[in-house]
Amino acid sequence: MYAYVYKNILYPFYETVLRRRRTFHYLNQFEKDQWLSEEELKEIQWKKLKPLLEHAYQHVPYYREQFENCGFHPEQMQDLSDISKIPILTKKNIQDNQQSLLADNYKDKPLLENWTGGSTGEPTRFKFDHRTYEMRMAYSARCDRWSGWDYGIKEFYIWGVRDTGDAPTVTAKKTLHNLLLRRKVVNCYTFSRDTFPRYVKEFNRFKPDMIISYTSPLYNLARYIHENKLDIYTPKSIIATAEQLYPFQRELIEEVFQAPVFNRYGSREVMNIAMECDKHEGLHLNIDNLLVEIIKDNQPVEPGELGEIVITDLNNYVMPFIRCKLGDLAVPSIKKCSCRRGLPLLQEVAGRTFDTLTLRDGRCITGLLFTFYMQKFTGVSQFQVIQKDLDTFIVNIVKNSRYKDSDTEDIGAELRQQLGANAKIDLHFVDNIPMQKSGKQRIVISEVPLDFGNE
Numbered sequence: 001m002y003a004y005v006y007k008n009i010l011y012p013f014y015e016t017v018l019r020r021r022r023t024f025h026y027l028n029q030f031e032k033d034q035w036l037s038e039e040e041l042k043e044i045q046w047k048k049l050k051p052l053l054e055h056a057y058q059h060v061p062y063y064r065e066q067f068e069n070c071g072f073h074p075e076q077m078q079d080l081s082d083i084s085k086i087p088i089l090t091k092k093n094i095q096d097n098q099q100s101l102l103a104d105n106y107k108d109k110p111l112l113e114n115w116t117g118g119s120t121g122e123p124t125r126f127k128f129d130h131r132t133y134e135m136r137m138a139y140s141a142r143c144d145r146w147s148g149w150d151y152g153i154k155e156f157y158i159w160g161v162r163d164t165g166d167a168p169t170v171t172a173k174k175t176l177h178n179l180l181l182r183r184k185v186v187n188c189y190t191f192s193r194d195t196f197p198r199y200v201k202e203f204n205r206f207k208p209d210m211i212i213s214y215t216s217p218l219y220n221l222a223r224y225i226h227e228n229k230l231d232i233y234t235p236k237s238i239i240a241t242a243e244q245l246y247p248f249q250r251e252l253i254e255e256v257f258q259a260p261v262f263n264r265y266g267s268r269e270v271m272n273i274a275m276e277c278d279k280h281e282g283l284h285l286n287i288d289n290l291l292v293e294i295i296k297d298n299q300p301v302e303p304g305e306l307g308e309i310v311i312t313d314l315n316n317y318v319m320p321f322i323r324c325k326l327g328d329l330a331v332p333s334i335k336k337c338s339c340r341r342g343l344p345l346l347q348e349v350a351g352r353t354f355d356t357l358t359l360r361d362g363r364c365i366t367g368l369l370f371t372f373y374m375q376k377f378t379g380v381s382q383f384q385v386i387q388k389d390l391d392t393f394i395v396n397i398v399k400n401s402r403y404k405d406s407d408t409e410d411i412g413a414e415l416r417q418q419l420g421a422n423a424k425i426d427l428h429f430v431d432n433i434p435m436q437k438s439g440k441q442r443i444v445i446s447e448v449p450l451d452f453g454n455e
């Protein structure tokens with residue numbers, strides 16, 4: 001009953017009337033568009049791409065210079081493939097050109113800001129407007145609905161929550177917000193053999209319709225439940241995100257929770273990029289809002305081949321991301337999904353792997369959290385953490401010109417605060433972080449086996 005009232009009355013009233021957002025308007029449109037053919041969706045892409053590039057040329061100093069340097073003129077574009085003439089935008093380019101990437105005709109408008117630690121540890125700030133935000137919320141909601149999610153259902157979130165030292169009023173507001181959204185958030189920062197029993201109890205008491213979780217903490221929780229033969233409430237479905245989902249992880253999570261797992265791939269920069277529908281034949285790409293290229297040597301790879309993911313956000317005119325390299329890898333699929341949606345499929349997303357670290361105090365934390373820890377060190381372009389034993393960590397760092405001498409001590413202090421006062425942090429400066437033979441990037445590696453033991 002609450003779900004019905006929330007979905008049909010409360011939330012639309014809040015979004016549309018109170019906040020004056022057009023999220024529902026966009027969602028209705030995108031829900032219809034997903035059933036268009038791939039060719040028709042590409043037509044939508046084209047209609048959005050050309051004005052975006054013209055705008056970038058006229059109003060964004062960074063792109064004007066780039067386009068002029070490489071002899072690219074938006075008005076001369078013949079088709080989508082011409083975009084390959086534009087140079088790739090790296091996270092470093094974004095860091096170094098914060099002002100010149102802003103459109104001169106948007107500077108005085110109300111803007112939103114977000115930032116990301118990124119999978120390679122390069123912190124990046126970016127701006128967008130309310131319209132772009134509403135569209136992102138809408139196409140993300142469209143994808144989540146494929147899993148059975150909807151406004152008003154009970155969500156159990158397993159997420160990395162940073163202690164931001166909020167004032168009590170802010171904490172109270174967040175708690176009320178979660179209560180109204182019927183959302184329970186548990187912090188995978190605090191996962192350990194000691195806290196798992198409490199989370200299992202909370203889960204069973206809360207009886208969620210859905211789990212939305214980082215992949216490896218969810219897998220660890222599933223392992224704990226499985227190895228200790230605990231009873232667990234069955235949700236309707238599960239969204240696993242933020243890390244690569246391996247088949248063995250999916251298998252165990254589905255077995256333990258008796259619910260289907262939906263793989264979701266997204267990024268802070270543009271939110272939901274691709275997600276599985278209930279056919280699980282690959283991840284549908286949101287091509288009506290994003291131009292997603294999978295490339296190798298600046299050329300699109302063949303279906304079945306691994307390439308780098310490069311994104312153009314077709315909606316954001318404030319700080320356009322044109323051919324932005326996210327640092328992840330994917331394999332495009334040749335298959336058409338049997339659900340008949342025209343959104344094309346990725347066969348697999350690869351590239352980001354973060355082992356779970358077992359710490360001396362019993363915590364087992366996902367290595368993904370290091371992207372938060374390292375975020376404030378702008379002199380670090382890339383990093384890799386290798387755990388040798390319970391107390392010893394090797395941190396490989398690729399530094400840039402903003403690296404300060406004091407950073408070495410500060411990084412050590414930050415990591416000791418997170419990993420334990422006795423942690424031995426061994427910092428090494430390297431020229432690059434090598435990829436694995438598979439093309440995958442292992443950001444956090446642990447040589448300490450995970451052991452959940454029996455209660």
Ligand SMILES: [Zn+2]
Pocket residue numbers: 277278279280284337338339340341
């Ligand atoms: Zn499908």
